[in-house]
Amino acid sequence: MVETENILSVNGLSKVFDGVKAVDDVSFGLKKGTIAALIGPNGAGKTTMFNLITGFLRPDRGTVHFNGRTVSSMSPHRIARLGLVRTFQNVRLFPQMSAIENVMLGLKYTRGESLYAALLKTKAMKKENGANTEQSLKYLRQVGLEQKKNELAGNLSHGQRKMLEMVRALALEPEVLLLDEPAAGLFAEKITEMKRVIREMRDSGKTILFIEHDMKTVMDIAEHIIVLNYGKKIAEGTPKQIQQNEAVITAYLGRRRTLAS
Amino acid sequence: MIYQIILNGIVAGVIYVLIALGFTIIYRTVRFFHFAHGVVYACGAYVAYATFAAISNQISALSPQSSVIWFNWAIAVLAGIIGAGILGVLIDRLVYQPLRKKKAPNLVFLLASFGIFIFIQNLIQLIFGAQILSIRTGPVKEGHHILGAVITNIQILILVVSVSLCAALWLYIKNAKLGKAMRAVADDPLAASVVGINPEKITLVAFAIGSMLAGAAGILISLETNIEPTMGMNAILKGIIASIIGGIGSIPGAMFGGLFLGLAENLGIWKISAGWKDCIAFVILIVFLLLRPSGIMGVKTQGEQL
Amino acid sequence: MEYFLHILVITGIYIILTLSLNLVVGYTGLASLGHAAFSCIGAYTSALLALNYGVSPWLGLIIGACVAAVLGIVIGAPSLRLKGDYLAIATFGLGVIVYSVAKNWVSVTRGPMGLPGIPGFSLFGYQISAVWAYLILVTVFVVLTFFVIRRVVDSPFGRILRAIREDETAALAVGKDVNKYKIIVFAIGAFFAGIAGSLYAHYITFIDPSSFTVMESITILLMVVFGGMGSLSGSFIGAAVLVILPELLRFVGMPSSVAAPLRQMIYGLLLVILMLKRPQGILGKYRWT
Numbered sequence: 079m080v081e082t083e084n085i086l087s088v089n090g091l092s093k094v095f096d097g098v099k100a101v102d103d104v105s106f107g108l109k110k111g112t113i114a115a116l117i118g119p120n121g122a123g124k125t126t127m128f129n130l131i132t133g134f135l136r137p138d139r140g141t142v143h144f145n146g147r148t149v150s151s152m153s154p155h156r157i158a159r160l161g162l163v164r165t166f167q168n169v170r171l172f173p174q175m176s177a178i179e180n181v182m183l184g185l186k187y188t189r190g191e192s193l194y195a196a197l198l199k200t201k202a203m204k205k206e207n208g209a210n211t212e213q214s215l216k217y218l219r220q221v222g223l224e225q226k227k228n229e230l231a232g233n234l235s236h237g238q239r240k241m242l243e244m245v246r247a248l249a250l251e252p253e254v255l256l257l258d259e260p261a262a263g264l265f266a267e268k269i270t271e272m273k274r275v276i277r278e279m280r281d282s283g284k285t286i287l288f289i290e291h292d293m294k295t296v297m298d299i300a301e302h303i304i305v306l307n308y309g310k311k312i313a314e315g316t317p318k319q320i321q322q323n324e325a326v327i328t329a330y331l332g333r334r335r336t337l338a339s
Numbered sequence: 340m341i342y343q344i345i346l347n348g349i350v351a352g353v354i355y356v357l358i359a360l361g362f363t364i365i366y367r368t369v370r371f372f373h374f375a376h377g378v379v380y381a382c383g384a385y386v387a388y389a390t391f392a393a394i395s396n397q398i399s400a401l402s403p404q405s406s407v408i409w410f411n412w413a414i415a416v417l418a419g420i421i422g423a424g425i426l427g428v429l430i431d432r433l434v435y436q437p438l439r440k441k442k443a444p445n446l447v448f449l450l451a452s453f454g455i456f457i458f459i460q461n462l463i464q465l466i467f468g469a470q471i472l473s474i475r476t477g478p479v480k481e482g483h484h485i486l487g488a489v490i491t492n493i494q495i496l497i498l499v500v501s502v503s504l505c506a507a508l509w510l511y512i513k514n515a516k517l518g519k520a521m522r523a524v525a526d527d528p529l530a531a532s533v534v535g536i537n538p539e540k541i542t543l544v545a546f547a548i549g550s551m552l553a554g555a556a557g558i559l560i561s562l563e564t565n566i567e568p569t570m571g572m573n574a575i576l577k578g579i580i581a582s583i584i585g586g587i588g589s590i591p592g593a594m595f596g597g598l599f600l601g602l603a604e605n606l607g608i609w610k611i612s613a614g615w616k617d618c619i620a621f622v623i624l625i626v627f628l629l630l631r632p633s634g635i636m637g638v639k640t641q642g643e644q645l
Numbered sequence: 646m647e648y649f650l651h652i653l654v655i656t657g658i659y660i661i662l663t664l665s666l667n668l669v670v671g672y673t674g675l676a677s678l679g680h681a682a683f684s685c686i687g688a689y690t691s692a693l694l695a696l697n698y699g700v701s702p703w704l705g706l707i708i709g710a711c712v713a714a715v716l717g718i719v720i721g722a723p724s725l726r727l728k729g730d731y732l733a734i735a736t737f738g739l740g741v742i743v744y745s746v747a748k749n750w751v752s753v754t755r756g757p758m759g760l761p762g763i764p765g766f767s768l769f770g771y772q773i774s775a776v777w778a779y780l781i782l783v784t785v786f787v788v789l790t791f792f793v794i795r796r797v798v799d800s801p802f803g804r805i806l807r808a809i810r811e812d813e814t815a816a817l818a819v820g821k822d823v824n825k826y827k828i829i830v831f832a833i834g835a836f837f838a839g840i841a842g843s844l845y846a847h848y849i850t851f852i853d854p855s856s857f858t859v860m861e862s863i864t865i866l867l868m869v870v871f872g873g874m875g876s877l878s879g880s881f882i883g884a885a886v887l888v889i890l891p892e893l894l895r896f897v898g899m900p901s902s903v904a905a906p907l908r909q910m911i912y913g914l915l916l917v918i919l920m921l922k923r924p925q926g927i928l929g930k931y932r933w934t
Contacts, residue, residue, distance in 0.1 A: 134817070154818065159820040171812075172811040184820075191802055191821075199796070207801065438921065451917050458917065465903065612749065624734070
């Protein structure tokens with residue numbers, strides 16, 4: 079792996095829980111501007127991988143490099159600020175806060191969030207607050223949630239919540255976005271919308287790695303696929319290569335059908 | 340001198356072990372700090388006292404023989420232990436179970452537990468008064484001398500009873516059907532229910548056993564020192580600290596932690612004045628929380644499920 | 646009449662304590678069970694400075710509050726990483742340790758005998774001794790505390806606190822340094838508790854460790870919970886009700902050996918009933934799910 083070319087690279091990452099190897103010596107790299115998918119049967123270690131990459135878990139062995147920096151021992155909030163952002167399988171929003179507040183929490187500015195700014199309500203801070211509200215509305219508009227800006231996040235529909243979490247992640251202006259099952263529980267039209275948003279992100283220069291079980295979606299938009307099973311990487315390549323890979327087919331319950339169906 | 344300190348430490352330690360064991364058994368099923376365990380401990384002591392006083396009044400009119408006193412004793416102890424057990428189970432059924440049904444967060448359970456503690460402790464004070472009471476009967480007997488230390492009959496009794504209770508509990512958890520079921524629920528409640536174990540029933544058993552242990556501890560300590568309504572606060576704090584030292588949720592850990600704490604405290608006040616005893620326990624607690632929150636024997640948890 | 650004013654002063658002091666704890670527990674969701682430790686620090690620092698070094702109570706108040714805040718940071722930095730139950734026990738332990746120090750460090754604090762003769766506040770050379778004057782003083786501080794905390798809570802900073810309360814993991818995932826915010830909030834809570842402690846010390850002119858027990862911390866927590874976690878106006882109600890109610894008991898003419906435990910029993914029962922029926926308290930809006 080040529081380190082300088084990959085915006086995100088994972089090297090020999092391992093994590094053991096109570097004697098079980100959740101992630102076992104996994105390495106891969108992502109080039110900037112690609113849409114990649116991380117797939118594998120349930121329990122293969124995909125979400126654990128995400129946790130390791132984004133600092134929510136400390137690896138037992140191995141390193142993670144992002145944009146030339148080693149991030150494997152950084153705290154999760156720092157990694158997020160650097161531009162490596164993730165969403166959650168179970169959609170972690172702030173349920174009793176409004177949609178617009180959720181997005182505002184994602185915005186990248188920090189000056190207004192200090193205690194100093196809170197105590198001394200300066201004109202500059204007020205102005206910044208106004209700009210941020212505007213910016214947040216823009217993000218909401220992008221996913222059609224502008225009307226729901228004051229709705230409590232917990233009251234939104236599942237599809238809306240998924241979109242909200244996505245757009246809150248975008249507010250962090252990430253370079254690499256790790257999406258944990260972005261299509262889970264979504265109806266067909268919402269999935270199409272989700273795919274559109276992902277493509278738009280890639281077109282604006284972002285790199286995406288997503289975990290997915292819906293093979294149709296994976297084969298449709300992923301350019302690069304990494305397959306895990308029992309914590310190990312068993313295959314990596316283009317969708318076509320993966321579809322024909324014996325090990326992968328066997329891993330998915332030994333189905334004789336190809337993975338495109 | 341050192342042997343006396345160690346002896347005192349062990350005697351104090353086994354009491355802490357009993358409290359910590361009861362606390363741990365309960366913790367393993369409910370997964371929050373059942374702070375009210377402290378008043379269950381106090382309840383054991385006070386019910387025993389009240390029973391003893393009530394029976395003594397009745398019996399002494401009939402015959403003041405010492406054999407009768409032992410009989411009074413047995414009834415009182417039994418009453419105390421059962422009383423504690425009942426209180427513990429009531430607390431679970433009346434307060435914790437409804438909260439479980441509502442899927443309340445841990446903070447709510449904690450606060451409710453505190454509330455129960457304050458209520459019962461003050462109820463005891465209301466009934467018995469704030470002064471210290473004594474269960475002792477007869478003059479203080481001189482102790483036996485071993486290795487330059489003095490050990491009294493009561494201390495021997497405490498050691499024997501505590502060790503027996505621990506051994507009995509250990510065997511039960513390891514071998515008895517309910518004991519194994521308790522371990523299953525502690526390990527993985529979902530899997531346990533899949534194999535047909537009813538977690539609510541197990542919780543009830545855990546509270547019964549754990550509370551009876553606390554009651555026993557309360558009665559044992561009341562033989563050695565006097566009792567007062569606030570005795571539960573100190574007890575539960577030490578019990579929690581011992582559990583954390585040994586590893587929260589670990590039964591051998593509770594045993595280790597209790598002894599460790601008893602010894603550490605007594606060694607500590609050998610060198611510094613006795614008023615700082617409680618402080619020692621908490622300093623140890625803070626040290627463990629910061630350096631090794633999983634304790635000596637605890638298993639490092641997986642970290643949050645994300 | 647003077648008794649009534651005295652009760653109002655005490656209520657005011659407790660309002661400051663309740664507001665400051667509400668910020669920590671109610672808004673940020675941190676299980677802080679040792680709040681009385683900070684008012685103890687504030688009280689003793691201010692009192693000792695005045696008694697031993699003739700420091701003006703005004704200055705002593707500020708210094709006491711700052712010392713309390715520093716302690717909050719020192720303790721908070723490592724402890725606030727702990728999960729709920731553990732943080733509760735750790736802060737509880739802090740309360741015990743501070744109380745122990747107050748009770749046992751006799752050479753400095755005179756232990757259980759306490760510190761008598763603490764000078765009151767003075768303005769332009771005149772000693773303030775009238776109760777109504779203290780009522781005005783305490784009210785000023787109550788208003789000050791309320792405005793500061795409300796500013797904090799209604800700001801982007803406050804928004805992050807609420808986010809931490811709702812979902813710490815998500816807050817981390819959006820780049821917030823959760824631990825830093827927790828420490829700052831803890832320190833603010835400690836600061837105002839320190840102010841309350843100092844006010845108490847110079848008003849009553851006598852302090853001893855018994856005013857800063859663990860039960861005190863729980864009482865303040867009860868005021869927060871009752872009034873509504875995360876509701877500032879609720880804190881006014883919580884403090885007022887829980888200060889005034891036991892005073893009413895006094896008028897019923899019960900001997901103190903009955904009234905004292907009875908009052909605590911009511912507190913305990915109230916806490917349990919609140920948790921069972923209405924954990925968000927009287928005015929709280931946050932649903933504790």
